[in-house]
């Protein structure tokens with residue numbers, strides 16, 4: 211088949227024009243938020259959290275929050291903001307941006323979640339973290355007991371967070387759904403996921419066993435100390 215000069219010219223011009231015009235569109239079509247890589251192997255937290263649970267939790271649920279978020283923010287004022295700013299900007303919008311908030315907050319919550327664990331387990335916290343747990347909760351056992359009580363007070367899905375109270379002391383809070391301390395202007399030092407996808411395959415309805423094992427065996431307390439700035 212012969213291609214005429216006119217066809218070639220039209221085609222070339224169209225390609226040039228499309229190329230020129232498509233640059234900003236292609237830029238906008240790039241997903242603005244990327245899920246961080248899992249900082250260890252999928253089975254590294256086993257047996258506290260199995261490879262199957264990590265695979266589904268990180269590979270399906272966490273991934274879906276990013277996928278949904280990237281779809282929801284395209285063409286909005288949020289697509290160029292840092293993830294933290296999207297969470298804060300959409301937190302109290304009377305429902306107008308609740309879908310964006312839910313996915314942005316869950317993306318951010320899980321970023322902290324995966325980062326705070328260590329393969330093979332960790333010792334109890336030491337130094338300033340330990341002394342603050344002592345002064346606030348009366349020690350390790352009191353801290354774990356308070357975490358379990360706080361989780362019981364969350365009806366349905368949500369998170370338990372180690373944060374600070376208004377007086378500056380450490381504090382455990384429970385929030386439903388995707389809410390986190392950052393929404394309330396507070397730091398997030400440690401987040402325990404209470405959604406069933408975090409534990410049900412491994413522990414069925416024994417949520418307390420999952421929380422206790424997580425706190426006692428796989429939290430990287432150096433990460434918590436770093437978040438506390440101590």
Ligand SMILES: [Fe+2]
Nearest residue numbers: 271403405408
């Ligand atoms: Fe989760």
